[in-house]
Amino acid sequence: MKSPLVQCPDQCPGLHFCDGITLVGGGPASARDLALALRLAPVAVAADGGADRLIAAGITPTAVIGDLDSISSAALARVPSERLHRIAEQDSTDFDKALRALTAPVILGLGFTGARMDHGLAVLNSLVRHAEKPCLVLGPKDVAFALPAGETRLRLGPGDRVSLFPFARVTGTSLGLEWPLDGHVFAPDGFIATSNRASAADVVLRVDQPGMVAILPRNRLRQAIRAVSR
Incomplete structure (x- = not known):
């Protein structure tokens, strides 16, 4: 090795x-x-x-x-x-x-x-x-990863499923989603953002703290890897 x-x-x-x-x-x-x-x-x-x-x-x-x-x-x-x-x-x-x-x-x-x-x-x-x-x-059928605090950028196809599920109280903003994150407070026992969709090729997700899991289709695995790789 x-x-x-x-x-x-x-x-x-x-x-x-x-x-x-x-x-x-x-x-x-x-x-x-x-x-x-x-x-x-x-x-x-x-x-x-x-x-x-x-x-x-x-x-x-x-x-x-x-x-x-x-x-x-x-x-x-x-x-x-x-x-x-x-x-x-x-x-x-x-x-x-x-x-x-x-x-x-x-x-x-x-x-x-x-x-x-x-x-x-x-x-x-x-x-x-x-x-x-x-x-x-x-x-x-999916690939899942946690969003770190701050900004995550994804290169997707318009119409791609972008599911977001909070495991803590999280707020955020977005670009390139059909239903923007802006103005919502997300929580596991409250508002969630599953079955959202990309409305543009470039999707930008910003969250105020860790606590949100992103779930993408399997065919976007390489794009997800690029988004999280150090």
Whole structure:
């Protein structure tokens, strides 16, 4: 692996990569999606049981992060011990543990949606709480990412779906949306902005603080990566 790797000791692994990371969980993910993700983000990292999926595809993960209660004994035997990063606390998900540990230009999450609704909500919660991380979660039909405070620019096609869901109280403005964000206060138990649409090729979203998740169609994955990449 070309990417330099720097590790911090104990139960706070700091894994820093110069290339994009494909972070694989234990949920549903097709071989085609895995191949796509690895083309865009070539460093393969597993969140706990995601290691089994990578090894089944013939890929030894560069790192495995989590409490390691889901990875199989067969997969454990295939991963060098120095690549296992156990974080024993039970107050967060393996996806959250991985986000805390990883630093990269972009993190593309795969295998974290499509199985259980509560797992999906936990993933979106982690995206919002770590909005400073350039992470996108790829689903069967969508790609989701958290908007950081300030401005996010997207190059889309007129008519593209732009769904925005608040996980906190957020205000903002927009350019290039059919229904502008201006003048609204968004909240999970209040006003939301799902099923909005792009009305122009250039869409600009500005929010006053983290708390908003953007959900775009799968065919806009590359545009979303460009918007969040560091």
